[in-house]
Amino acid sequence: MNFKELNLSREVLAALAVCDYKKPTPIQEAIISQILKNKDVQAIAPTGSGKTAAFSLPIIDKLNKNLADDFKLPRALILVPTRELAVQIDASIKKYAIHTDLKSATIFGGTKMEPQVNKLKKTIDILVATPGRLAEHIKEKNVNLAHINTLVLDEADTMLEMGFSEEMGVIFDSFETKPQTMLFSATLGESIKKLGEKILESAYCVNIDKTQKGTHKIVQSVYYINRDEKNALTSYLIGKQYQHQFIVFTRTKQTAEEVFNYLVESGLKCDSLHGDKTHGKRQVAIQRFRDKEVQVLVATDITARGIDIKGLEYIINYDIPNSVEDYIHRIGRTGRAGMDGNAISLVSSSEVYSQKVIERKLHIKMKVVKEKGFGNDVEDTIKAPKILIRKEAKRDVTGAFGQQKKKVKPKKKTTKRDGDPKAEKFEKKTSKTVAKTPTKEKKAKKLIDSKTYAKKTKSYKDIRGR
Ligand code: AMP
Numbered sequence: 001m002n003f004k005e006l007n008l009s010r011e012v013l014a015a016l017a018v019c020d021y022k023k024p025t026p027i028q029e030a031i032i033s034q035i036l037k038n039k040d041v042q043a044i045a046p047t048g049s050g051k052t053a054a055f056s057l058p059i060i061d062k063l064n065k066n067l068a069d070d071f072k073l074p075r076a077l078i079l080v081p082t083r084e085l086a087v088q089i090d091a092s093i094k095k096y097a098i099h100t101d102l103k104s105a106t107i108f109g110g111t112k113m114e115p116q117v118n119k120l121k122k123t124i125d126i127l128v129a130t131p132g133r134l135a136e137h138i139k140e141k142n143v144n145l146a147h148i149n150t151l152v153l154d155e156a157d158t159m160l161e162m163g164f165s166e167e168m169g170v171i172f173d174s175f176e177t178k179p180q181t182m183l184f185s186a187t188l189g190e191s192i193k194k195l196g197e198k199i200l201e202s203a204y205c206v207n208i209d210k211t212q213k214g215t216h217k218i219v220q221s222v223y224y225i226n227r228d229e230k231n232a233l234t235s236y237l238i239g240k241q242y243q244h245q246f247i248v249f250t251r252t253k254q255t256a257e258e259v260f261n262y263l264v265e266s267g268l269k270c271d272s273l274h275g276d277k278t279h280g281k282r283q284v285a286i287q288r289f290r291d292k293e294v295q296v297l298v299a300t301d302i303t304a305r306g307i308d309i310k311g312l313e314y315i316i317n318y319d320i321p322n323s324v325e326d327y328i329h330r331i332g333r334t335g336r337a338g339m340d341g342n343a344i345s346l347v348s349s350s351e352v353y354s355q356k357v358i359e360r361k362l363h364i365k366m367k368v369v370k371e372k373g374f375g376n377d378v379e380d381t382i383k384a385p386k387i388l389i390r391k392e393a394k395r396d397v398t399g400a401f402g403q404q405k406k407k408v409k410p411k412k413k414t415t416k417r418d419g420d421p422k423a424e425k426f427e428k429k430t431s432k433t434v435a436k437t438p439t440k441e442k443k444a445k446k447l448i449d450s451k452t453y454a455k456k457t458k459s460y461k462d463i464r465g466r
Contacts, residue, residue, distance in 0.1 A: 006032045009061050011099040016057075019095065025050035030206045031182075032058050040203035041182040042196050047155075047306055047329060048336030049208050052092045055152050055182050060093070062150070063125050064100045074127040074143075076150040077179075079168070081158040083108035083130055083279055084286060085306035089154065090128045102126060107143075109133040110279045117142045131159060135167035138174050145174040150182075151199075155306055157185040157192055157325060162302070165195075172199065186328050218335040220343045222355060222366040225374050227348040231262040233374050234316055237344065238268055238296055245289065246314045248298045249330045251322060259318055260298040270296035273303045301326045307333065317345040320354040324361045344369075 002023050003016055024032065027049045031041050035058035045051045059076050080086050083106075090106045097104065105119050107129040113136070120143045127134075127143075137143045153159065159168065181199050185192045188207070196203065225233055238246050248263075250256040253274035260272035271285040271294050282303060289297045290309060297304075301321060306329075315334050321327050334341025345366060347355045359365060 001029050007036060008032070008057055009064065011064060012057050012061055012096060014099050015096050016053075018098075021053070025054070027051050027206070027208045028054040028057070030208070031055070031204065034204040035059070035180070035182065036061065038180050040180060040200045042200055042203045042205045043182070043184050044186070044188050044207040045184055046186055046208065047332035048308065048334075051154070051184055052089055052308075053096065055154075055184070056089075056093050056096050059126065059150055059152075060097045060100060060102060063102055064097075067101060072123045073147040074124045074145065075147050076126040076152070077145065077148050077171075078126065078128045078152040078154060079131055079134070079159065079171070080128065080154045080306070081130065081162055081164070082302065082305055083110060084282060084303065085155065086128045086130055087283065088306065088308055093126055093128070097126075104128065107134055107137065108279075109136075113137075113140075113142075131164040131167035131171060135170040138170055145171070146176040148175050149177070149179050151175075151179040152182045152184070153195075153199075154184050155186065156183050156195060157187055157189060158302075158305055158329075160191045160195065161325075186332070187325050189325075218331050218341045218343050220331065220345070220364060220366045221369045222345045222347050223369055223371060223374065224347050224349075224352070227350075229374050230318060230346050230348070231259060233346060233371060234259065234318060235263055235266040235268065236371065236374075237316065238263070239266075241314065242295070244295075244313050245292065245309070246296045246316055247304060247309070247312065247333050248296060248316045248318050249304065249321065250298065250300060250318045253300055255319065256298045256300050263296055263298065268296055269294045270298060273297055273299035275300065275303060277303075301329065304333065305329050308336065309333065310336070311339065312336070312341070313339075314342045314344065317343065320345060320347060320351040320358070324358055327358050327362075 003013055003021070006024060006029075008016075027043060027045045031043060031054050034041055035055065041055075043051065043054075045054070055078075063075055078089060080089060086106045086108045090104050093104045102125040103123050104126040105122075105124045105128070107116050107120070107127065109130055109132050116133070116137065120137065134143070138145065153168075159165075178201070181201075181203075183192070183196055183200060183203070223233060234248060238248075248259060250259055253276050256272050256274045257276075260270060263270045271288055273282055273285050277285070285294075285297065286307060288294050298318075299307075312334050315330055317327070317330060321330060331341070331343040334343060345355060355366070
């Protein structure tokens with residue numbers, strides 16, 4: 001299939017020719033015509049699948065066909081979790097709409113309100129915004145969303161995880177009529193299903209994760225390594241591939257800064273991206289990386305979500321992320337738009353459990369790689385927790401990783417029958433079967449486990465549903 005067959009207008013096709021997109025990606029093939037037919041859409045689409053164009057192209061087409069002088073207010077709203085993603089999507093829209101008179105603008109937090117208020121007074125057709133700041137503008141009556149007829153929720157799972165559901169409610173309440181809605185997420189969790197039920201009407205559903213299998217490959221490998229050797233191995237691996245760029249992911253901003261400092265000291269050109277940096281500095285870091293002025297970007301999960309770096313072949317998981325979703329987002333930075341990629345995880349003994357959960361949930365087996373001189377004494381600890389892993393993994397349906405549990409020593413069995421000769425006989429009789437049947441303690445432990453589990457699930461749901 002080519003773009004012409006998707007019934008896109010001349011203006012959009014001309015813009016695509018400049019982008020050098022030869023044919024639609026699977027998500028584009030699946031949903032562009034549905035959006036043009038005014039259908040709601042729910043799509044599970046990994047980052048890098050071409051989803052920005054998948055929703056932007058038909059939106060541009062539809063708005064462009066209904067362009068009238070009196071349309072000053074925004075008609076399409078794209079909600080995204082981070083300002084970096086907002087800037088990136090806005091840039092793509094401007095590129096795709098170059099042959100039209102449509103105007104797009106961004107609104108996001110972390111910068112002054114005033115310039116945004118002025119921006120909102122001008123004509124805007126497509127507004128790309130983060131929920132928090134947009135809700136603030138609504139409350140202060142700086143923006144009128146009454147004419148919104150198209151709504152996109154991009155990376156909706158991340159927006160919910162970040163606790164934006166209240167702000168999203170404020171935004172939805174400000175529409176005059178129900179807009180055509182497109183809901184995108186990397187995974188289909190309970191909260192996304194619930195949100196879909198609330199805001200979508202007879203939606204066209206597509207799961208690109210499944211249909212795209214085999215079209216591109218991310219080689220996922222793992223180094224089992226001591227914690228204190230991670231810096232040296234990271235630097236070594238990057239140095240070895242000096243012609244390639246890397247994103248190194250860390251869970252916390254402190255670790256990001258530590259790794260960044262180490263890599264700079266070891267002579268690599270790098271930048272860091274985390275929550276302690278101003279928006280301006282983050283944008284500069286991303287741009288420098290895009291322009292290939294730096295080889296390495298050390299980033300935390302949230303700041304790097306959705307960032308699109310063309311042709312990026314390597315990511316390193318300096319530590320194992322907090323959830324399977326984060327892992328999917330991290331590796332999605334590479335292997336974009338059908339290209340191959342490499343995701344390397346550095347796993348110390350305390351992280352083996354979490355890494356195994358990822359493998360089990362994603363039905364993958366990371367390729368174990370060794371580097372001479374690194375991680376020799378981790379080997380033994382890798383085999384040890386196997387049985388425990390299987391037990392624990394069963395309980396973990398939330399995607400968040402729990403801590404590896406310590407083995408509980410069974411207490412001495414005390415029953416009412418203690419000291420009773422009949423009881424001793426009974427004990428002897430049953431002792432052979434004790435190994436097979438669960439003891440009271442084991443049963444009790446199971447009960448406690450299931451209670452803790454229920455609590456864990458509840459609190460997780462509570463957070464997601466906020
Ligand atoms: P996205 O998933 O929207 O972030 O897009 C990922 C990357 O794929 C971006 O660099 C896009 O420019 C690129 N892309 C989108 N659609 C196509 C296409 N049909 N052919 C080639 N590259 C594309």
